[in-house]
Amino acid sequence: MATQSNLPRRSFLQRLSALGAGLSSIPLVGSAGIDWYQAEHSRIYTLMTNPSGLEQPTRKLGVALVGLGGYSKTRLAPALQQTQHCRLSGIVTGTPAKATEWMQQYNIPRTNVYDYKTFDRIADNKDIDVVYVVLPNSMHAEYVIRAAQAGKHVICEKPMAITEKECQQMIDACKKANVQLAIGYRLHYEPFTREVMRFGQEKVFGPVKFIESSDAFRIGDPTQWRMKKELAGGGPLMDVGIYAVQGTRYVTGEEPMSVTAQFGPKTEPEKFKDVEETLFWQFQFPSGAVSNSTTSYTAGVERLYASCEKGWFELSPAFGYGPLKGRTSKGPIDLPHTNHQALHMDGVCKDLLDGKKLPDHITGEEGKRDVRLLQAIYRAAETGNKVKLA
Numbered sequence: 001m002a003t004q005s006n007l008p009r010r011s012f013l014q015r016l017s018a019l020g021a022g023l024s025s026i027p028l029v030g031s032a033g034i035d036w037y038q039a040e041h042s043r044i045y046t047l048m049t050n051p052s053g054l055e056q057p058t059r060k061l062g063v064a065l066v067g068l069g070g071y072s073k074t075r076l077a078p079a080l081q082q083t084q085h086c087r088l089s090g091i092v093t094g095t096p097a098k099a100t101e102w103m104q105q106y107n108i109p110r111t112n113v114y115d116y117k118t119f120d121r122i123a124d125n126k127d128i129d130v131v132y133v134v135l136p137n138s139m140h141a142e143y144v145i146r147a148a149q150a151g152k153h154v155i156c157e158k159p160m161a162i163t164e165k166e167c168q169q170m171i172d173a174c175k176k177a178n179v180q181l182a183i184g185y186r187l188h189y190e191p192f193t194r195e196v197m198r199f200g201q202e203k204v205f206g207p208v209k210f211i212e213s214s215d216a217f218r219i220g221d222p223t224q225w226r227m228k229k230e231l232a233g234g235g236p237l238m239d240v241g242i243y244a245v246q247g248t249r250y251v252t253g254e255e256p257m258s259v260t261a262q263f264g265p266k267t268e269p270e271k272f273k274d275v276e277e278t279l280f281w282q283f284q285f286p287s288g289a290v291s292n293s294t295t296s297y298t299a300g301v302e303r304l305y306a307s308c309e310k311g312w313f314e315l316s317p318a319f320g321y322g323p324l325k326g327r328t329s330k331g332p333i334d335l336p337h338t339n340h341q342a343l344h345m346d347g348v349c350k351d352l353l354d355g356k357k358l359p360d361h362i363t364g365e366e367g368k369r370d371v372r373l374l375q376a377i378y379r380a381a382e383t384g385n386k387v388k389l390a
């Protein structure tokens, strides 16, 4: 019994011990990034067991955060104090009081502070290598394109944009400027998530048959941009439903062939005038796997469950900042809790420093795949028809 429940941890440690020999092979959504994953897990393990054994990087990339709202303030800026391969070097804000506060708190020189009018002058700033766009969804496209035109690599928060067409324009602008574009898919660098990617894609519990994948929460302030279609592109689907979409894709390693979807009732019609309150959708995958998902701004759920031919596995919570928790039909998943944002930014910046192409599963192409699916889910719910995707 003890052996069974320890299996996932043992396999994790066995993979770690195999790192030096380069023996481990962990499949990813997309094609590249395995080297980084192995090295990063080795780093986490060293950090946990022998912190003084960490190699000190010779250079850190300078990151400028664009938009100093909740996510920048409570997650990204603190994470940038822990990163090995990047540091907070600049800010872009329309609020002078925030500029003063951040300059003091993070020792940012005035020369590295911009507003939305002076933004393009970032082109002349050698202290800023990467621009991280953390604005309301409908503003992502404009600032990613302007950052690319300024010759900077870009990280853009999810959802990448509000239409597939905008995603393509962002990809094209980065290609033209010869800079790389990453999406804020922090979970792609997170150990529990990596483990369920492996379970599903390597068929560790046999072929995946059903997936339940849901992400929802009760929203507060009804006046915020998330409740305005023009700024958010939609409701909870654009905000957190995208995690449930991602969950089904990275567990199967497949792209859905079709989608059906249904809007839930508006139980608070005054509040939800502009965006949906609740949405349900179902994907069919080429292997025969099917998924059922919920997103909502009315009550919480955060779960990724896969039923397979020879067992099951689950993360719950699955998509938040952690600690995430996992179980399988063979016992608990025992992995370290990590700082998702630090891992993500370090992963991206290490590749940039090494002059490597970013792995496909973190790029604008991946962001565009998700936005295409979000649009298809809305179309299916609006028409009541099954929307074919393949």
Ligand code: NAD
Pocket (backbone or CB within 6 Å): 067, 068, 069, 070, 071, 072, 094, 134, 135, 136, 137, 157, 158, 159, 184, 186, 225, 231, 239
């Ligand atoms: P927020 O409302 O806390 O902050 C938004 C920021 O944008 C504020 O600083 C605001 O001043 C600025 N802004 C500029 N123009 C604006 C306008 N016209 N209307 C409203 N705000 C404007 O939002 P947030 O939670 O920080 O989200 C920002 C982005 O980050 C979103 O795309 C969101 O999806 C993403 N996000 C990602 C995660 C994650 O886990 N990856 C978590 C939270 C948010």
